[in-house]
Amino acid sequence: xxxxxxxxxxxxxxxxxxxxxxxxxxxxxxxxxxxxxxxxxxxxxxxxxxxxxxxxxxxxxxxxxxxxxxxxxxxxxxxxxxxxxxxxxxxxxxxxxxxxxxxxxxxxxxxxxxxxxxxxxxxxxxxxxxxxxxxxxxxxxxxxxxxxxxxxxxxxxxxxxxxxxxxxxxxxxxxxxxxxxxxxxxxxxxxxxxxxxxxxxxxxxxxxxxxxxxxxxxxxxxxxxxxxxxxxxxxxxxxxxxxxxxxxxx
Numbered sequence: 737x738x739x740x741x742x743x744x745x746x747x748x749x750x751x752x753x754x755x756x757x758x759x760x761x762x763x764x765x766x767x768x769x770x771x772x773x774x775x776x777x778x779x780x781x782x783x784x785x786x787x788x789x790x791x792x793x794x795x796x797x798x799x800x801x802x803x804x805x806x807x808x809x810x811x812x813x814x815x816x817x818x819x820x821x822x823x824x825x826x827x828x829x830x831x832x833x834x835x836x837x838x839x840x841x842x843x844x845x846x847x848x849x850x851x852x853x854x855x856x857x858x859x860x861x862x863x864x865x866x867x868x869x870x871x872x873x874x875x876x877x878x879x880x881x882x883x884x885x886x887x888x889x890x891x892x893x894x895x896x897x898x899x900x901x902x903x904x905x906x907x908x909x910x911x912x913x914x915x916x917x918x919x920x921x922x923x924x925x926x927x928x929x930x931x932x933x934x935x936x937x938x939x940x941x942x943x944x945x946x947x948x949x950x951x952x953x954x955x956x957x958x959x960x961x962x963x964x965x966x967x968x969x970x971x972x973x974x975x976x977x978x979x980x981x982x983x984x985x986x
Contacts, residue, residue, distance in 0.1 A: 737854070738783050741767040742774040742802070743791035743815065748836060752789055752815070755843045761851070762787075771797035778806060785810045787850045792816045792825070803828045803970045811850035827952055829937035829968045856903060857919050868916055881907065881914045890914070892931060896956050897965060898923060898940040910959050933978050936968040943978055 739762050741752050749767050756765050768774050788810045792799035814825045817836040832846040880887040899906045900920040907914040924934050947955045953964040
């Protein structure tokens with residue numbers, strides 16, 4: 737497991753480096769003072785970054801700006817001297833928010849939380865899947881979803897949104913709800929990009945079912961009426977691009 741520290745404060749980087757050395761949990765770590773350099777490292781993808789320790793106030797590119805342009809975000813732990821950014825940070829689905837100066841016990845609790853999230857995804861992805869079958873490529877033909885002792889045919893276009901519930905995912909259509917043993921991450925990789933998009937750590941939405949976007953929420957229509965879904969800021973730019981593509985084809 738690898739981690740990355742991004743902070744223009746040398747003292748803070750040194751403290752985190754010492755904590756990382758004491759834990760013996762990481763095979764490799766990187767320590768950078770610039771979010772621009774961090775973005776380059778993440779985009780190169782030579783070393784998979786599992787946990788990112790990220791400061792907010794930095795020159796050239798701040799921490800929030802880095803989060804907004806990252807693809808396939810690792811577990812993000814914000815490390816900041818200012819509490820005022822906490823609410824905004826959690827809109828980006830960060831794992832934790834540490835206030836400087838960071839104590840070792842608080843650091844360990846945060847790392848353990850991130851590792852638990854990583855292990856949960858790994859375990860779920862390794863387990864055998866028998867909940868969904870497809871008569872074509874995923875999402876382009878009928879999905880046959882296991883529902884108790886039977887298989888129900890589901891047209892992907894009828895799916896309104898998908899919600900993560902621990903290691904399970906719940907498919908919401910206008911008439912039914914189906915719970916399957918899949919992680920949202922795995923579904924995000926399999927479902928067609930032209931129809932579904934991730935909007936939050938816990939939600940994937942059918943772009944054709946979006947009624948409107950209001951601030952940090954996205955509205956869809958369900959059997960029970962208009963339903964609001966949280967909208968992570970780091971997913972905003974890809975969604976806007978997707979909606980733009982759809983509108984240009986009409």
